[in-house]
Amino acid sequence: MHIHRFERFWIGVSLVAIAIFIATVVIGFSVYDLRVIGAEKTVDPQNLQETKFADPGVRKAEPGSEVDYEVYVMSRQFMFNPGTAEPITVPTDAKIRFHITSPDVLHGFEVVGTNLNTMVIPGQVATFTTRFDTPKTYGLLCNEYCGAAHHVMEGRLKVVSKSQFNEKQLVQ
Amino acid sequence: MTFIDNYPKSAKIAKANFLVAFIALAIGGLFGLIQALHRTGWARNIISSAEYYTMLTGHGVLLALVFTTFFIAGLFVWGVTRSLDREPENMAFSWSWFWIMLIGTLMATVAILGGFVEGSSIRAAVLYTFYPPMQAHPLFYIGAALLIIGSWMAGADWFRSYLAWRKEHPDERIPLQTYMTLFTMLMWYVCTVGVALEVVVLLIPWSLGWVNQIDPLLPRTLFWYFGHAVVYFWLLPAYFVWYSILPKLSGGRLFSDSMARIVFIIFLILSTPVGYHHQYADPGITVGFKFYAMATTLLLLLPSLLTLFTVVASMEHGAKQRGGKGYFAWLGKLPWGEPAFAGCALAGIMFAAGGFSGIINAAMNINILVHNTIWVPGHFHLTVGTAVALTFMAISYWLVPQLTGRKLKNKTLALIQPYLWFLGMTLMSNAMHRGGLAGIPRRTAEPNYSQFDFEAVFGTISEIKWQIAIGGILLTVSLVFFLWVIFNSWFRGERADKPVDDFIPAALSGPEHAPKILDNIKLWVLLAIALVLIAYSVPLAEMVMDGLFSPGAPTIPV
Incomplete structure (x- = not known):
């Protein structure tokens, strides 16, 4: 088969470019710890009262855990609990693990302006770990269509400095 | 002599497919305009925010599934017929897949439009991805299944033509x-197995x-x-x-x-x-x-x-061949004054831009920054919304005359149309991409929140909205031009023996240089x-x- 020499060159350049694109993601993973959501665990969306989602909010992690705080968020038509009625409040300089699920339909959990962004799927628990360096209040919104009032599903995530963080507010 | 004279039966079925495609394009396009105006807050009184999602479902289904599938069926009927030099083996079979696709489309459309009727139990505001557990009326799912089954039969029709041709041309x-x-x-068969299992x-x-x-x-x-x-x-x-x-x-x-x-x-x-x-x-x-x-x-x-x-x-x-010279100066010698060429070329240029944002989407840990933001529709309005849709519109200026035996009318309007589409999409799409970087979500009737504001990374939020609304209006004007030109040419065009130059010359490096293994299906x-x-x-x-x-x-x- 005849391939023009310019075309051979172009194929070579294309393959190198593709290799570089894949490499950026691998480097992101290994050097900068930029992870994506994986398969953690499934739950029965009709029996969430038997799980920690029955009493959602910020908890102190179990002793010996690799994180400092665990945040359980229930996303439902059309609110985050916590998040909508009162902000999710977490401290700076701590390892925080989020667990998010839904008892009804698909939702999105997006902390505006960050890479904290996950699908919320009934039956699955979305789990990710993060830390915040500076105090700031972020917007929180649902970015997956979840019904006629989808556009009102919003809230806030409040990061306060470690010294001002009141552990008495934690879910026990 | 043109296509309709040589292959009248194929021309008829191709035209029927194009007609359905263009009607879907007209309705889906109108929905798109109303959404652009509603979302940006330019006009929130045309529909309610709850109805926005019914409209968005209609926009997605009618454009991404109906317009595309019917146009593609018409295009492939034309291409298979002319390249094999034979009409379909059995016209009753050909018309049966067309009617099955059409009945499926009508069922799904009724289910969607039912959402505009107050108190109707026939509703399907589930968007074109129809994720459960949100549930639409059964008509919607059965209609979708029929559309896919009809498209499978269409594919079988083209394979049938190929096998009949192969018998007569064993070595070509x-x-x-x-x-x-x-x-x-073949790709369509492999991939639709998934959605067919899901739906059925x-x-x-x-x-x-x-x-x-x-x-x-x-x-x-x-x-x-x-x-x-x-x-x-x-x-x-x-x-x-x-x-x-x-x-x-x-x-x-x-x-x-x-x-x-x-x-x-x-x-x-x-x-x-x-x-x-x-x-x-x-x-x-x-x-x-x-x-x-x-x-x-x-x-x-x-x-x-x-x-x-x-x-x-x-x-x-x-x-x-047209006298172009140099490394880049030849670009000026291309027929930019011909609507079919200009539309395809502009569509190709926008596809390159869509490819760049697609690379961002593909890179999984960068994707999280833009996942489910308005960046994503910004991306696919460049790809399916321009590379595909504008190519389909532009090539219609060349195909419809062959299928009807009539010359193209309103050539000036036809020429302005792709440039206007390009301009409108440039405004709308760049703004959607930037809105996504600010975290503005997609699929949302009112992206205005009470507990926080968005901060644009480049430009301002109000300027982004402004560009989306103006872009949407220009795209709609372009679409009206297209529909008008096609309608006028189809029904009122001057009859001609050779309405367009439809001869396609052989490739510079033809199939005789292609290894045989490439044809091993x-x-x-x-x-x-x-x-x-x-x-x-x-x-x-x-x-x-x-x-x-x-x-x-x-x-x-x-």
Whole structure:
């Protein structure tokens, strides 16, 4: 088969470019710890009262855990609990693990302006770990269509400095 | 003599498909304008915010599924007929797939439009991705299933033509247009298995109330098994036009026939195992499979980059036949004053821009920054909304005269139309991409929140909205021009023996230089199936093993 020499060159350049694109993601993973959501665990969306989602909010992690705080968020038509009625409040300089699920339909959990962004799927628990360096209040919104009032599903995530963080507010 | 004189039966069925496509385009386009005005707050009183989602469902289904599928069917009827020089084997069969697709379309459309009738129980505001546990009326799912079954029969019709031709031409290479049609349809068969299983096994029984719970992840995964390959089902017919017609419209010939075949083989093999790249942000799918999907997605850049080379080389050849010179000066010699050429070329330029944002989407840990933001519709309005839709519109200026035997009317309007589309999409799409970087979500009637404000990374939020609204208006004007030109030409155009120059010259490097293995259909299908099994067998088995409908979420009617 005849391939023009310019075309051979172009194929070579294309393959190198593709290799570089894949490499950026691998480097992101290994050097900068930029992870994506994986398969953690499934739950029965009709029996969430038997799980920690029955009493959602910020908890102190179990002793010996690799994180400092665990945040359980229930996303439902059309609110985050916590998040909508009162902000999710977490401290700076701590390892925080989020667990998010839904008892009804698909939702999105997006902390505006960050890479904290996950699908919320009934039956699955979305789990990710993060830390915040500076105090700031972020917007929180649902970015997956979840019904006629989808556009009102919003809230806030409040990061306060470690010294001002009141552990008495934690879910026990 | 033109197509309608040589192949009157094929012309009739191609026209019927185009007619449905253009009606869907008109309604879907109007919905798009109302959405742009509603979302940006320019006009919030045309529909309510709850009705926005019904309208968005109509926009997605009518444009992404109905307009595309019917246009593609018409285009392929034309291409297979002319390249094999034979009409369909059995017209009753051909019309039966057309009617099945049309009945399915009408059922789904009724279900969607029912959402505008107060108190109606027939509703389908589930968007074009129809993720359960939100439930539409059964008409919607049954209609979708019929549309797909009809398209399978259409593919069978073209294979039938090919096999009949093969009997009479045992030693010839498959003509390029038929080759591209068959490979597109093979890919379509591989990928629609997912959505057909989803709809027939899970959603129809569930929507009829035979089961009362559903596992949301399984149908979602089956949808995305189909949901990315479907974009190549839209794109490959545009490539069909760019490879087999655009070189001629440029005044030249296709650069390499073998490269066109290789590109279609790569799409057949790699289109389906990429589906998880729509699920990077999903819990329930392991990172390893997401990575595999990412690698195959980025490898799919290769056939598009090869296409860029061959198409640009063919255009350069054409321009040089027309007296073009130099490294870049030849660009000026291309027929920019011809609507069919200008539309295809502008569509190609926008596809390059869409390719860049697609690379961002594909890179999974960067994707999280833009996942489900308005960046994503910004991206696919460049790809399906321009590369595909504008190519289809532009090539209609060249095809409809062949199918009707009438000359194109309103040529000035036809010429302005693609440039106006390009301008409107430039405004709308750049603003949507930037809105996404600010975190503004997609699929939202009112992206205005009470507890926080968005901060734009470039420009301002109000300027972004302004560009989306103006862009949407320009796109609508362009669409009206298109529909007017086609309507006028179709019904009032001057009858002519040769309404357009429809001769397509042979490639510079023809099929005689293409290795025989490229035409080995079985080999490439088996390879495609193998790659799909690697991607999907383990995750799907895990989702099915805990029960087809478990972990089960209760049904939520829309």
